[in-house]
Amino acid sequence: MDVERITGVAERRVYDPRPEAGEDSFGLALRAARDCLAASRYEAADLDIVISASITRFKDADRFYFEPSFAGSLAREMGARSALHFDVSNACAGMMTGVYVLDRMIRSGAVRSGMVVSGEQATRVAETAAREIGDSYDAQFAALSVGDSAAAVIMDRSVDESDRIHYIDLMTCAEYSHLCMGMPSDRTEGIALYTDNKKMHNKDRLALWPRFHGDLLSKNGRDFAGEEFDYVIQHQVGARFIDYVNQTGEAEFGTPMPTSLAVVEKYGNTATTSHFLTLREHLAAGTARRGSTFLLVPAASGLVTGALSATVTNLGV
Incomplete structure (x- = not known):
């Protein structure tokens, strides 16, 4: 298979x-x-909260942990011993979900600053797929495109329009949760990822984002073209997926898409970290202009979609 x-x-x-x-x-x-x-x-001691969003939860080499909380263990290790801490689990939208929760907590005054972090040892499912599959139609084929990664972001109260999350909202369509499942392999020892790519990425599924985002904007009397996004970062499933979802967005919104940023060619699908890894890499390389407005669009098993709009100028990378 190529x-x-x-x-x-x-x-x-x-x-x-x-x-x-x-x-x-x-x-x-x-x-x-x-x-x-x-x-x-x-400093670590300054953080009010630590949120962990990992799907894969390997620690001490081969042990998969559900408890204790990854966030609690990370907070202690880095020196944030007085920070609140909890884990979130929302498939590849995990970090986006953590940012969503932290954004709301900061806006409410519950916390002043916090970290969302995720580490993904995702190639465990690729190892299982390499042992078991025989052709590109196998339900484990998508597992061959994953890569290992980690990302973290610190957030605090915005005092400047040049560094601000303008809005973030998410939607889950649970009726499609069966289309992508991570679980123990039913054939050999190890964890596996089973995805019905044809149904997961069909035209109706791809249209969920622009329709949800369009409704979100229209409630506030705005439209997509008026947002004047400089860049869009789709979930890094694959190069074709990114092209298809951008084409779908363009057709649904009736306006050209902003410049699409990707790192999938170099890193593969890095699960929860993909949007923040892409943002980091392009800011560090100078291929994304600071002071720009970015649109981050999740596409996760569950099925989760949504939109995060932010202007980024002084983010340290």
């Missing part, structure tokens, strides 16, 4: 399996959290 031709993924990152490397989900998340703190004006 995975690169089908998905557009030319490279992906794979964890170092040696225990001393510390590249399980927890270790990757901890590195991202510390890197995020180093690029910020905060």
Whole structure:
């Protein structure tokens, strides 16, 4: 199978399996959290809350943890011992969900600052798929496009229009949850990802985002063209998926899409971290202008869609 031709993924990152490397989900998340703190004006002790959004929850090499909370363990390890902490689980929209919750908590005055963090040892499902599948029509084919990663973002109250989340909202269509399931393999030892790509990414599913986003804007007397987005970041499922969903958005909104940013060719589908990894890479490389308005669009199992609008100028990367 020509995975690169089908998905557009030319490279992906794979964890170092040696225990001393510390590249399980927890270790990757901890590195991202510390890197995020180093690029910020905060110390760990300043954070009021830590939210973990990992799908894969490997710690101590091969152990998959449900408890204790990843967020609690990360907070202690990085030195945020007095911070509130909890995990969220919402498939590939996990970090977006964490940002959604933290945004609301800051706006309400419940907290002043916090971190959303995720570490994904996703190539575990690729290893299972490589053992088991025989053709591109297999339900595990999408698992071959995933990559390992971690990302973290610190948020606080905006005091300047040049750095602000203008709005974030999410929608779940649970009737489609069966179209993409992560679970123990039914054939060999290991975890597996089963996706019905044909139904998951059909025209009606792809149209959920622009229709939801259009309704969200119309309630406030606005439209998509008037938002004047500079860039759009779709979930990094694959190059073709990104093209299709942007084409669908253009048809539904009746206006050209903003410049689409992607890193899927280099990193693959990095699950919960994909939007923030893409944003970080393009800001660091200078291929996205600071002071621009970004639209981040989730597309997660469940099925989850939505929109995050933000102007980003001084984000440390």
